[in-house]
Amino acid sequence: MAWENQTFSSDFILLGIFDHSPAHTFLFSLVLGIFSAAVLGNSAMLLLICVDTRLHTPMYVLLGQLSLMDLMLVCTTVPKMAANYLSGSKAISVAGCATQIFFYISLLGSECFLLAVMAYDRYIAICRPLRYTDLMSPKICGLLAASSWILGSTDGVIDVVATFSFSYCGSREIAHFFCDFPSLLMHSCSDTSTFEEILFICCILMIVFPVGIVIASYAHVILAVVRMGSGESRRKAFSTCSSHLTVVAMYYGAGLFIYMRPISERSPTKDKMVSAFHTFLTPMLNPLIYSLRNKDVARAFMKVLGKGKSGD
Secondary structure (H helix, E strand, O other), X not given: OOOHHHOOOOOEEEOOOOOOXXXXXXXXXXXXXXXXXHHHHHHHHHHHHHHOHHHOOHHHHHHHHHHHHHHHHHHHHHHXXXXXXXXXXXXXXXXXXXXXXXXXXXXXXXXXXXHHHHHHHHHHHHHOHHHHHHHOOHHHHHHHHHHHHHHHHHHHHHHHHHHOOOOEOOOOEEOOOOOOHHHHHOXXXXXXXXXXXXXXXXXXXXXXXXXXXXXHHHHHHHHHHHHOOOHHHHHHHHHHHHHHHHHHHXXXXXXXXXXXXXXXXXXXXXXXXXXXXXXXXXXXXXXXXXXXXXXXXXHHHHHHHHHHHHHO
């Protein structure tokens, strides 16, 4: 039955990625474990950065913003997916769908820009150390972080407004585990070609442009590290940069795959697989990648742990 005139009065149906077979029940439990690890890991990073004054530097302020974004990102999709799976309901309201699209796209966009800011911070710290306090002062760091949030949120608003300005017909079923606008546009009976062109331009601004900043920053960083005389300084710089580049490769790679392909060439199965990696694993891996190879974070953790033991 057509639902062109019911777009704002009927629920959507999220088909999800799991059924109730034993194998999928195990996978669902695994996702809940990953979700719990992501929430705990990013919450711990935020706590450590807040309580330890030695981590109140631009690098860790930006890392705290990354943890906050990852925490919000994983909470945007997984709780609703879990509630639907456990209750047997697959419905999501139009308002709930719009909310998911807004937060998901806003957080993806914000993180794209934040990763570029983090790359710029490492470039200044390693290539322009004498001017670091001027070029990355607390005020500038705060403005760059705030700009990331504002630009990402602007993209989220544009995508929500555009998505719900189209008319839809046919099935209300969305072949995904959360509301993502490419999955919705596949059901549109309107001509979405103009929006797809605008989306492509937005992706260039939101993904390709930050990638360019990251590549340029780390090209200079790698050259500077190679010229370093001290083996210890070189090792520490490479450790920090390799952690960041690992996160960047995972994050931008998934974003390019999901959002820079035409709607007509999309495969729901592939989109769900990449989105699952992007939504579940990346927020869990980020705090591990940054903390396991960072002595300052480990020192702050031991300090907090020591206070907890002494308080007992």
